[in-house]
Amino acid sequence: MAKQDDLENRSRRNNVRIVGVPEKVEGRNPTEFFETWLKERVGQDNLTPLFAVERAHRVPTRPLPPGAPPRTVLAKILHYRDRDILLRKARELPDLSLDGHRISLFPDYSMEVQKRRARFMDIKKRLRDLGVPYSMIYPAKLRIVALNTTSFFEDPKEATKWLDRNEGQIRVEQQHPA
Numbered sequence: 001m002a003k004q005d006d007l008e009n010r011s012r013r014n015n016v017r018i019v020g021v022p023e024k025v026e027g028r029n030p031t032e033f034f035e036t037w038l039k040e041r042v043g044q045d046n047l048t049p050l051f052a053v054e055r056a057h058r059v060p061t062r063p064l065p066p067g068a069p070p071r072t073v074l075a076k077i078l079h080y081r082d083r084d085i086l087l088r089k090a091r092e093l094p095d096l097s098l099d100g101h102r103i104s105l106f107p108d109y110s111m112e113v114q115k116r117r118a119r120f121m122d123i124k125k126r127l128r129d130l131g132v133p134y135s136m137i138y139p140a141k142l143r144i145v146a147l148n149t150t151s152f153f154e155d156p157k158e159a160t161k162w163l164d165r166n167e168g169q170i171r172v173e174q175q176h177p178a
Contacts, residue, residue: 008110009139014054014083015108018073020101023064026073030056034075041096042089052078070101074108083107109139116140123159130170146170 018034026033035053044051056075064071077083090096090105097103109117117140124142127134133145142153144162147169153159163170 005110005112009113012108012110014077014080016075016077016083016086017106017108018075018103019106020103021070021073021098022101023058023070025099026056030058030073031075034073037098038075038086041093042086046089047082047085048079050079051082054078113139119156120159123156123163126163130167131174132170147173 031053034056035051038053039047039051054076056073058071058073061071077086087105087107095102096105117136120136120140120142124134127144135143137143137152140154142156142159144151144153144159147166151162153162
């Protein structure tokens, strides 16, 4: 199972999940639409000269009921460098939007990896509220930079225990930076 999951994630390595794009806005050629839109939003000068969206399509599903959120778009980016640039710039842009709808970009991982990463949602929310820098390392390892150290956690319970022990000190440090 681990090998199968690894192979699946390797095959998705250049994919980007685009969430929040209104239905049918991409028209008949989603690949061309998203290539043009991403170049405009991120800036052609930030991307490599060979930037291209190889394929783009919506996640297949049964017809959506009225008022349901739009389906996710999967876009395969030709070069991994461009994929990484897109993901980084999407985090840095204050308002990545399309027709007034907020758009988010995420790496595309297998369901197994997504489930493992989702276990960290509560601790990540607490870290965001405290203003503590953190990141997720593939496949599902939380890196926290606080108190002049970098800590790594593969288990959300251990990360929660660490934050419970150090939250007061983190708050003091933020009020009185060195």
